[in-house]
Amino acid sequence: MSATTKAEETEASSAPPPETMAWDSKARRMVTIYLPLACFLIILLFPFYWMTITAFKPNTELYDYKTHNPFWITSPTLDHIRLLLFNTAYPKWLMTTMMVAVGATVLSLISSTLAAYAIQRLRFTGSQYVGLGIYLAYLVPPSILFIPLATMVFQLGLFDSPFALILVYPTFLVPFCTWLLIGYFKSIPYELEECALIDGATRLQILRQITLPLAVPGLISAGIFSFTLSWNEFIYALAFIQSSENKTVPVAILTELVTGDVYQWGALMAGSLLGSLPVAIFYSFFVDYYVSSLTGAVKE
């Protein structure tokens, strides 16, 4: 790779037209930028394409590559989706997942907004250590915690209840959201709050009427991120939920649709597709918030 680019580069720079920059010639851009970029896009999107096309393929085409090109469907069918929606508890799983994701998001948004406000704006001795502690909490992965949490959940009598998930998900949502919101609060001029203080506003009035409205983009970022992360969570949901009707979509697809030795690949793919759609739609509305929160949290 590097050898060819070097060769091209020297070639391009040996005879540059005086106006354009030597390294900006069209053919070179084609080979070094668009071609690799196209490869990346194809590879990154292929599993989604494959998922979609499998979900709409009738079984006769699905298992017969000799007569049907696997990359296309000759007679698309909704059988797999119908099977999923009417013969399994899929709608129920979707509802449970939605409820858990919304519950966990609301809980973590409230607590992390308050925490971020306290750390960033009510500066007190040791506030940066509290911030650091919350940051460190983000580095504790769920894989270490699920076994002790399972015993706790059992003792609290919340085993097999979606409520347990709503309580547990904030452990990875709160650190992230707090960190994100600290960054947002930092960008709001402190003078605004000082003015309000001089005008006799109480701290709560300042938070509600000045800081929060200005931090709305940050709140949206934190909210959609929390929602996505809770929707995608797997290991806690797998460990804490046993009964079929309380499962979340990712867990249910892997444990309920995979039965015995015969996999219903069409239904599996349809389930994956439908389970991805809510986050994907959500994502398409708020792309910029996602990108800014992702990069903002990393930069903080």
Place this chain on the structure above:
Amino acid sequence: MSSTTTGWVRPKIEQNWLIRLLDWKPFLIFICLLPAIGLLAVFLTYPLGLGIWLAFTDTTIGRSGRWVGLENFEFMFEDPIFWNAVFFSVFYTGVATIGKFGLGLWLALLLNNHLPFKSLLRAIILLPWIVPTVLTAVAFWWIYNPQFSVISWMLIELGLRDTNVDFINTAWPARWSLIAANIWRGIPFVAISLLAGLQTISPSLYEAALLDGSTAWQRFRYITFPMLLPILAIVMTFSIIFTFTDFQLVYAITRGGPVNSTHLLATLAFQRGIPAGQLGEGAAIAVSMIPFLVFATLFSYFALARRKWQQGESND
């Protein structure tokens, strides 16, 4: 009329008292921090301690255990499956991180050019990272299917192979397949975060270097890379931690098989702890991940300190 006046007066008195209490800074700080710190203390710090304690007991599901000292660890250290999981965790993390960062950096550099539809492109690229891991893992499971793998079909059609590729039925191909799936999922995150870092590098540096007659490699080596290093260090720490403790991908595609060859520490801990019910043993395996994570966190801390030093105090 009188009812409205009482209804008006009473909350006002209450509010005054409440507002005065809430305006008292120590109390306000306490109230604000309570939900977050409370949640984290109860569901994160306490379980972390409980997990370490469980590792020294013989707890099983439904029976609280008693202290057995290092017995779990002794058993674990003699268990070839455990050592295999340690090996695969390190190997998986190492290879996947190199792959993710190599390709992610490349993609970020590509995206840093002037391109049409840049934001749309960025949105599409982030998609694999947004969609639930398990669901894409199921898609990979189907792509890796021994009989109906579309990759096998393609290779056979192109005349590169005669038989189906064996992706997940023997140890080494299964390991490489899992690593490939992990890299696929990790590239977007790395690329988009590094792209954010690239965009903060001032173009004037490149102009100056161009005037000095630098080559593309020199510009990358002496400008892009050093300027990117702080953000690279942070993203890499996160990536290493979450790859090392990965669970979903392996559980969805191979469940640790064939013959336990693709167990990561997390999947092994789950298998021993939850379905088999040996909570003590599972906790011991999970706890054995901690030294590694401490190391990665220290790495992150020193990278952050270095960044402060590089940027000066004004940029806090």
